[in-house]
Amino acid sequence: MVKDGIIIKIISNDYTVKWENNLYVCRARGIFRKEKISPVVGDLVTIDPAQKVILKIKERRNYLERPCVANVDIALILTSLKQPDLSLNLLDKFITIITFNKIEPVICFSKIDLLNKEELINFNKIKELYTSLGYKVFLNNDLKEIKKYLKNKITVVTGQTGAGKSTLLNKLDPSLNLETKEISKALNRGVHTTRHTELYEITNAFIVDTPGFSSLDFKNIKEDALKASFPEFQKYSCYFANCNHDKEIKCGVKEAVKKGQINESRYNNYLKFLGEVYENNRKLFK
Ligand SMILES: Nc1nc2c(ncn2[C@@H]2O[C@H](COP(=O)(O)OP(=O)(O)OP(=O)(O)O)[C@@H](O)[C@H]2O)c(=O)[nH]1
Ligand SMILES: [Mg+2]
Ligand SMILES: [Zn+2]
Incomplete structure (x- = not known):
């Protein structure tokens, strides 16, 4: 009989799956390697508890x-x-x-x-x-x-x-x-x-x-996603609909920073991140 559980720990090729109050140390099926997906911690999986093997990974909400x-x-x-x-x-x-x-x-x-x-x-x-x-x-x-x-x-x-x-x-x-x-x-x-x-x-x-990490990059994050992650920018409007709040004229966000309505440290960090996004875009087009 198969069971649905959650992966709570992975050490090399041993996947610990929790189902109700039981723990099973399982292997992953070879097919995952072929399909190039590896089960990760937090994955909801179907296992065969007798064979101690992960049969299926449920679709992920995020990753x-x-x-x-x-x-x-x-x-x-x-x-x-x-x-x-x-x-x-x-x-x-x-x-x-x-x-x-x-x-x-x-x-x-x-x-x-x-x-x-x-x-x-x-x-x-x-x-x-x-x-x-x-x-x-x-x-x-x-x-x-x-x-x-x-x-x-x-x-x-x-x-x-x-x-x-x-x-x-x-x-x-x-x-x-x-x-x-x-x-x-x-x-x-x-x-x-x-x-x-x-x-x-x-x-x-x-x-x-998790092991702490001291550097992070913006792989996959584009200008729009970056802007969307600053909630305080959302209520201001700019002359250009696609304004990146950087060198553009008539930028509502920049005006709000000047007036002290948007925190300067947050805005300066935004500009640094925007620079990193541009840099990543350049690398992609090379
Ligand atoms: N004074 C003080 N020390 C703290 C506090 N929280 C953690 N520490 C100390 O900070 C040091 C590092 O804490 P850890 O819990 O090992 O840090 P971590 O984030 O798990 O580090 P990594 O596992 O290396 O990513 C330990 O000496 C803790 O005792 C705090 O609120 N005040
Ligand atoms: Mg730690
Ligand atoms: Zn703007």
């Missing part, structure tokens, strides 16, 4: 490449305020890429305890900014609220190495006992503490811990 996960509802962006230092550029980049992948970005700031008074005031403004843009914002000690928000969802935890992803998951469920590393040691080693992708079940939520 992230790095980390490699399917059917994701939420990406929790662990954003460290210090060690490593806060990078709003990286945060905005995560938001754009996650939005493009039809996943809800949720921001979770960590290491607020390392801020001095002045930095705290600045941080509160940043928190207000992202909340006002419509994003859900947590601190990594809002454990109850985070658990409630992630209930019955598949969540990917993402963010720079050392941001505190594994630490947060351990706090959400101490029995996980994930490896964490002091930032200085982690950076010296130059490798991530977390090395494989795994789906954990924490009070009715599936959460994926």
Whole structure:
């Protein structure tokens, strides 16, 4: 008899599939290799529990490449305020890429305890900014609220190495006992503490811990998708219908930045990303 389950862990060619409360370590059928699709964590699959083999992969709602996960509802962006230092550029980049992948970005700031008074005031403004843009914002000690928000969802935890992803998951469920590393040691080693992708079940939520990654690119993201990932641009209109809010004349977005209606740091990051999109387009046409 076949069963439908979800892949929660992959280590080399061993796929761990959860069905109700059972775990099966399965192999993938050779046909997947021929069709050039590999089962990934989060995939809903049909297995033959007797043969321990994955027979079929259900159509995916969405699919992230790095980390490699399917059917994701939420990406929790662990954003460290210090060690490593806060990078709003990286945060905005995560938001754009996650939005493009039809996943809800949720921001979770960590290491607020390392801020001095002045930095705290600045941080509160940043928190207000992202909340006002419509994003859900947590601190990594809002454990109850985070658990409630992630209930019955598949969540990917993402963010720079050392941001505190594994630490947060351990706090959400101490029995996980994930490896964490002091930032200085982690950076010296130059490798991530977390090395494989795994789906954990924490009070009715599936959460994926991933190796942190520090660089991301906009592969596949074009100008329109980039613009669409900045909600604050949407209510302004420009002279050119296809305005990229860059060097164009009579640009409503640029005027809003000048008037202080759109945050400058967000707009500057947008311009940097636009540059990267142009660069990728050029490479494609070569
Ligand atoms: N002061 C402070 N330290 C924290 C906080 N959250 C995490 N840390 C520390 O930051 C270091 C890195 O945390 P990890 O949980 O290993 O980071 P990670 O994001 O899982 O890193 P990778 O697995 O390498 O991607 C550890 O020493 C944690 O104890 C926090 O809120 N405050
Ligand atoms: Mg980790
Ligand atoms: Zn414009």
